[in-house]
Amino acid sequence: MKLHEYQAKELFAAYGIPVQRGALVEDAEQVGGLTLTYPVVLKAQVLVGGRGKAGGIKLAAKAAEAVEHARSILGMSIKGERVDRLLVAEAAELQHEYYLAFIVDRTARALTAIASAAGGIDIEEVARTTPERIAREEIDPFLGFQPFHARGLGRALGLSGGALAEFVTIATALYRLCIGEDAELAEINPLAATPAGLLAVDAKLILDDNAAFRHPSRPANEELTALEREARASGLSYVELDGDIAIIGNGAGLVMSTLDIVAHYGGAPANFLDVGGGASEANMQQAIGIVLRKPGIRTLFVNIFGGITRCDDIARGIVGTPAPVPMVVRLTGTNEEEGRAILEAAGVHAFLDPEEAAQRVVAITRAGAA
Amino acid sequence: MSILVNAASRVLVQGITGFQGEFHTARMLEFGTTLVAGVTPGRGGTAARGVPVFETVREAAAATGATTSCIFVPARFAKDAALEAVSAGLSPVTIITEGIPVHDAIEVVAYARQRGVRVIGPNCPGVTSPGQCKVGIMPNHLFHPGPVGVISRSGTLTYEIVAALTRRGIGQSTALGLGGDPVVGTTFTEALELFEADPQTAAVVLIGEIGGSAEEDAARFIRARVRKPVVGYIAGVTAPRGKRMGHAGAVISGSEGTAAGKIESLQAAGVRVATLPGQVAELVAEVLR
Numbered sequence: 053m054k055l056h057e058y059q060a061k062e063l064f065a066a067y068g069i070p071v072q073r074g075a076l077v078e079d080a081e082q083v084g085g086l087t088l089t090y091p092v093v094l095k096a097q098v099l100v101g102g103r104g105k106a107g108g109i110k111l112a113a114k115a116a117e118a119v120e121h122a123r124s125i126l127g128m129s130i131k132g133e134r135v136d137r138l139l140v141a142e143a144a145e146l147q148h149e150y151y152l153a154f155i156v157d158r159t160a161r162a163l164t165a166i167a168s169a170a171g172g173i174d175i176e177e178v179a180r181t182t183p184e185r186i187a188r189e190e191i192d193p194f195l196g197f198q199p200f201h202a203r204g205l206g207r208a209l210g211l212s213g214g215a216l217a218e219f220v221t222i223a224t225a226l227y228r229l230c231i232g233e234d235a236e237l238a239e240i241n242p243l244a245a246t247p248a249g250l251l252a253v254d255a256k257l258i259l260d261d262n263a264a265f266r267h268p269s270r271p272a273n274e275e276l277t278a279l280e281r282e283a284r285a286s287g288l289s290y291v292e293l294d295g296d297i298a299i300i301g302n303g304a305g306l307v308m309s310t311l312d313i314v315a316h317y318g319g320a321p322a323n324f325l326d327v328g329g330g331a332s333e334a335n336m337q338q339a340i341g342i343v344l345r346k347p348g349i350r351t352l353f354v355n356i357f358g359g360i361t362r363c364d365d366i367a368r369g370i371v372g373t374p375a376p377v378p379m380v381v382r383l384t385g386t387n388e389e390e391g392r393a394i395l396e397a398a399g400v401h402a403f404l405d406p407e408e409a410a411q412r413v414v415a416i417t418r419a420g421a422a
Numbered sequence: 423m424s425i426l427v428n429a430a431s432r433v434l435v436q437g438i439t440g441f442q443g444e445f446h447t448a449r450m451l452e453f454g455t456t457l458v459a460g461v462t463p464g465r466g467g468t469a470a471r472g473v474p475v476f477e478t479v480r481e482a483a484a485a486t487g488a489t490t491s492c493i494f495v496p497a498r499f500a501k502d503a504a505l506e507a508v509s510a511g512l513s514p515v516t517i518i519t520e521g522i523p524v525h526d527a528i529e530v531v532a533y534a535r536q537r538g539v540r541v542i543g544p545n546c547p548g549v550t551s552p553g554q555c556k557v558g559i560m561p562n563h564l565f566h567p568g569p570v571g572v573i574s575r576s577g578t579l580t581y582e583i584v585a586a587l588t589r590r591g592i593g594q595s596t597a598l599g600l601g602g603d604p605v606v607g608t609t610f611t612e613a614l615e616l617f618e619a620d621p622q623t624a625a626v627v628l629i630g631e632i633g634g635s636a637e638e639d640a641a642r643f644i645r646a647r648v649r650k651p652v653v654g655y656i657a658g659v660t661a662p663r664g665k666r667m668g669h670a671g672a673v674i675s676g677s678e679g680t681a682a683g684k685i686e687s688l689q690a691a692g693v694r695v696a697t698l699p700g701q702v703a704e705l706v707a708e709v710l711r
Contacts, residue, residue: 156524156525156528156604156605158604158605158634158635158636158671159634159635159636159639161528161531161532161605161606162528162532163525163528176676176677176678192532193525193528193529193532194529194532194533231525234523234524234525236524236604260523260524260525261666261670262497262521262522262523262524262670263523263524263525263526265497265498266498266523289668291665291666291667291668293662301578302578303576303577303578303579303668304576304602304631304667304668304669304672305574305575305576305577305578305579305580305602305629305631305657305668305669306576306578306579306582306657307667307668308576308631308632308657308658308661308667308668308672309576309579309582309655309657309658309699311658311660311661312657312658312659312660312698313698313699315659315660316697316698321660324667324668326668329559329577329578330442357578357581357582357585358561359547359559359560359561359577359578359581360559360561384585385561385581385585386561386563405700406582406699406700407698407700
């Protein structure tokens with residue numbers, strides 16, 4: 053899960069990484085009362101990228117101007133995400149912008165430190181155009197990221213003296229944070245040289261959802277919609293999309309493939325629900341309940357390949373949850389005969405072939421929309 | 423022949439007394455797997471489905487000659503279980519468990535590399551060599567021995583495609599589930615290298631999905647080193663950016679990990695890529711002709 057900048061900076065401060073003095077506000081009128089040294093920068097707290105271009109970051113020289121900016125930013129929508137919170141921070145004089153991150157490199161299968169003297173811009177762009185400006189260090193998990201690794205990276209950025217020492221402190225602290233908080237990505241961009249020393253001007257943290265059990269006090273995941281959060285709490289994997297056909301399947305790959313098949317035949321999936329392996333009748337009932345609660349659903353498509361999952365359990369879950377919209381079911385695999393018999397008895401036809409079933413659900417959806 | 427597991431493999435199950443461990447132990451035995459031992463700390467000296475249970479992997483391996491481990495231990499204890507199996511020198515170590523923290527997976531994979539042990543998974547359905555040995559949770563009845571190697575990041579999609587192959591009368595040498603997590607012990611590239619060297623395997627099916635660049639890496643390897651025909655399928659063509667599609671590893675981040683990019687790379691390496699999963703068996707039949 054991705055944290056907001058202010059949440060990431062709270063963790064940065066806890067690990068000893070220098071950040072600007074600042075405050076979080078939810079109401080523009082609070083801004084006037086803040087005891088900060090002007091100028092200040094006001095930054096919309098949203099999880100989507102590109103907030104600067106969208107007008108979500110503004111500089112203010114004095115309090116009245118800050119309040120005015122706060123009024124315009126709070127409540128605005130950035131790529132569909134409403135701005136409810138604003139980070140107001142003392143503006144720093146940026147003499148140079150560096151980049152520093154720890155990221156799980158899937159190919160290297162290692163946590164990897166990445167640093168560049170070309171900070172403040174999109175690092176993917178730097179990697180494409182001037183890859184020689186990026187320094188990397190793959191980390192042996194049993195050795196860890198040592199100060200000598202940090203010195204090496206700092207030298208690659210051209211740092212020396214006091215700035216190099218500061219960089220070593222920040223980089224080793226960011227590594228400790230990455231391990232201590234189970235982060236998949238910990239990024240400072242820019243890491244700025246200022247008259248007062250190096251400063252983490254922006255902060256991006258993506259925490260590993262699988263490690264949540266080790267961190268009971270983590271904040272709520274704000275990337276998820278209300279339904280996505282509820283599904284996750286029930287152990288179901290659910291993602292919301294833009295269409296009108298609700299989709300349930302078993303296994304992430306099969307459900308992704310089901311979305312593609314439906315789209316291939318001209319349909320638009322409304323969501324993605326993976327009931328997982330060995331789903332019970334109760335899991336199936338819960339799954340149907342969740343996908344149909346999204347507004348604007350016209351049809352329901354269930355695509356099950358029974359491996360560990362038993363078709364009879366799925367069929368009982370389906371007939372036990374009357375759907376208010378037309379439904380198309382593809383059911384095959386373990387206990388297929390029993391499952392199909394249960395569905396037929398309830399007047400539900402079960403397809404064997406997923407592509408035929410997908411064409412059918414697209415046709416019904418179109419007929420219903422016409 | 424086959425890859426990774428065969429008739430000589432002697433399987434140990436870690437977490438054998440748990441619900442999933444015991445259920446799948448029974449299925450593996452029905453398949454004909456030589457499943458010789460189980461390990462559950464605190465339950466040594468008992469038996470599960472007629473299989474003797476030990477306190478530690480070393481004791482179990484010494485007493486039964488186990489050569490390979492299959493792990494069903496819950497996520498918070500899975501790192502310790504996997505390190506124990508690697509330390510005891512069992513190989514491959516197949517981790518079925520879903521939901522293991524990525525930093526734990528990194529430690530397991532790094533330690534396995536140091537010890538020369540192969541890890542499969544985590545978050546995978548395991549590995550099946552039809553007629554010889556099944557390690558993991560793939561459904562028994564789908565398989566038939568034959569010339570096609572199957573490698574996949576997805577469990578159910580593997581079953582779907584293996585079933586379609588078997589229905590067409592095309593058997594499999596080995597089917598291998600790599601797992602849906604961002605860091606896994608065995609990659610497409612490593613599996614391709616094994617299949618290329620396996621005399622039973624005449625063609626390979628590669629089932630990928632969005633996220634990461636393992637398929638692109640595989641495409642480079644195919645172009646350079648694989649002479650056997652490869653048929654591909656990539657799930658997630660219509661998946662939105664930034665959303666995790668069920669698997670922890672199935673997420674498009676920035677410009678990396680799109681299905682279109684993977685399909686393009688594979689096609690450029692001469693792989694026949696199916697648009698729909700239902701076309702895979704037909705493409706395999708064509709390349710085998």
